[in-house]
Amino acid sequence: MTNHHQPTRGEPRVALVTCAALPDLEDDDRLVVAPLAARGVTAVPVVWDDPAVDWAGYDLAVLRSPWDYMPRRDEFVAWAAAVPTLANPAEVIAWNTDKRYLDELSAAGVPTVPTAWVTPGEEWELPGEHGEYVLKPSVSAGSQDTGRYDLADPEHRDLAREHVRRLGAAGRVTMVQPYLSAVDTAGESALLFLAGPGGLAFSHAIRKGAMLTGPDLGVDGLYKPEAITARTATAEQLAVAEKTLAAVPGGPDRLLYARVDLIPGADGSPVLVELELTEPSLFLGYADGAPERLAEAILTHLTSRI
Structure with a gap:
């Protein structure tokens, strides 16, 4: 049973925030637990809407898979604002959980899918x-x-x-x-960024194949299984990602992680589909050293709070 009470000082404890349907986290998210333990940090899964949790008892709460918040976004945003040590920050969560943020990024000069x-x-x-x-x-x-x-x-x-x-x-x-047809051939690129001593830094990238095959009829079978492989990010993709992150309200340096999802536009240049700052899959298992880099990012945030 998870102990939600105040940690013993000297041994930081981190809550890896999840939902009731995934009380033990996704397999990919669990990859960071051992690297954190090796750095003297205890990480435990904690359900975001569990009323028994004392969030002040954790040195840091890291959003990972609270994927049931969508029908209760207002409740989730209010919860985030009440958690004293949340990553990413509550103001970022309030901004990023409604995709109308794409208009702001477009106005800032980020190439985005017309919406x-x-x-x-x-x-x-x-x-x-x-x-x-x-x-x-x-x-x-x-x-x-x-x-x-x-x-x-x-x-x-x-x-x-x-x-x-x-x-x-x-x-x-x-x-x-x-619908950008290039996703059927080139796929979607997800560029992952993690915090470091000098701020947010590129970690790795993956390719996701096209999933959506037809109308939403409320039944199974309309999506292809998610096909994920490692990918090398291009200089052009990295430039778009960095421009996107620079436009985040409050700046990117306070972020623990970020995922920038890109698809080739009509002319082949990358355009932003989504900027994932709330609870993105980080695909740690697809890049050597990625779990360790996330552990170091968490340690960087912990150190900054001491």
Whole structure:
């Protein structure tokens, strides 16, 4: 049983924040436990909405897999604000858990996937009768409530309208993006950054294959299994990622980690799909030394708090 009480001073304790469905964390997240122990830090999984937890009893709380917060975002943001030593910081979580942050990044000059927003009660005009589009809520994770629609197909047009109506009826904002076909060949690149003595630094990158295959019908089988491999980031991808991180409110130096997801745009140049600062998979098992680098990043944050 996890001890939620005040740690013995001299031996830092870190809460690896998860959800009730993953009380022992994902396999990838557990990779950091042994490297932390080797550095004199005890790390334990803790469920974010467990009312018995004394968060002040931890030297640092690191968000890892609290993936059930989406229907309760306001509650989650309020919880984050009440945790005294949270990484990433609560203000970043409030900003990053609604994907309308993409507008701010675009305004700051970051190349992003063109995105339109449909608010609850707003009448939605189809962007045309041709082309493929992705619809999903502005507060989401993974591919939940996400669909891919070919507007040349009358059935897909009807399903797209219904998707927007369904999200709006639930009080959710819909984001509408063109489907970037390069993901079917080049895949999506995720660039991982971890804190170090000099601030946030690039750690490693992975490639994710295309997953989304059709409309959101609320049933299984619409997504391909996630295919992940190691990838070498290009200079152009790194430049876009660094420009993205520089535009984060409050600056990137206070972040413990960041994941920048990129897809080639129409001209082949990388464009931002998402900036993951809340609870991203870090794919530690896909790069030599990545668990140790995360342990060092956590140690850097612990040291800065002493």
